[in-house]
Amino acid sequence: MNFFTRILTGACCSLICLSAANAENYDKNKIGTFLSNFTECDYLNITREEMIESRDILVSFAMCHLDINAPKQFKDVSDCDKHPKECSYGDKKISDKAVAKVIKRYLAYDFNDFQPTDFHQYRNNYFYMSYGAKELLYAAAVKNIYALSNGNLKVTAALYNTVTEKKPSEDAVTITAEIKPYVWDGKKTWSLVSIKTND
Numbered sequence: 001m002n003f004f005t006r007i008l009t010g011a012c013c014s015l016i017c018l019s020a021a022n023a024e025n026y027d028k029n030k031i032g033t034f035l036s037n038f039t040e041c042d043y044l045n046i047t048r049e050e051m052i053e054s055r056d057i058l059v060s061f062a063m064c065h066l067d068i069n070a071p072k073q074f075k076d077v078s079d080c081d082k083h084p085k086e087c088s089y090g091d092k093k094i095s096d097k098a099v100a101k102v103i104k105r106y107l108a109y110d111f112n113d114f115q116p117t118d119f120h121q122y123r124n125n126y127f128y129m130s131y132g133a134k135e136l137l138y139a140a141a142v143k144n145i146y147a148l149s150n151g152n153l154k155v156t157a158a159l160y161n162t163v164t165e166k167k168p169s170e171d172a173v174t175i176t177a178e179i180k181p182y183v184w185d186g187k188k189t190w191s192l193v194s195i196k197t198n199d
Contacts, residue, residue: 036138044195060117
């Protein structure tokens with residue numbers, strides 16, 4: 001091995017070691033919880049750019065997240081005799097501020113395009129949805145974290161059914177995600193850059 005090869009090898013080794021050492025400082029459980037907010041709503045192959053380009057996707061993601069994690073924030077739609085049109089929009093409603101807050105928290109994006117979507121009606125500062133059977137929820141168990149040179153994190157994780165499994169099986173579907181550290185509401189967290197399933 002010549003001098004220049006030794007220098008290059010040593011530099012690469014140092015970079016890899018540094019990345020691994022930095023990644024060890026991150027909490028796998030917290031990052032797994034962050035990613036689960038996407039996987040439980042079946043967002044497994046998507047980028048942040050694709051999400052923010054679609055009002056339908058943004059609102060659907062936020063509504064799904066709130067329905068699973070903050071169901072008490074919804075208000076039931078009632079008195080259909082007096083307000084038949086509102087009842088035709090859905091069984092429950094939630095404020096547009098709550099929807100925008102979720103989008104800001106998980107995608108670092110300021111959303112204010114409050115209009116009906118293909119899936120959710122909008123009226124008087126509320127988005128509507130109907131009650132439905134809860135689908136199986138898939139959580140993410142983080143396996144590895146790598147610190148990237150741009151400051152982001154590359155995360156690999158395995159999915160498991162939270163109803164029937166306590167941890168991923170050996171043949172579980174795995175994902176790779178890139179997330180960006182940032183501060184939301186005065187707290188250190190992450191925003192999604194991309195997520196995809198592995199072949």
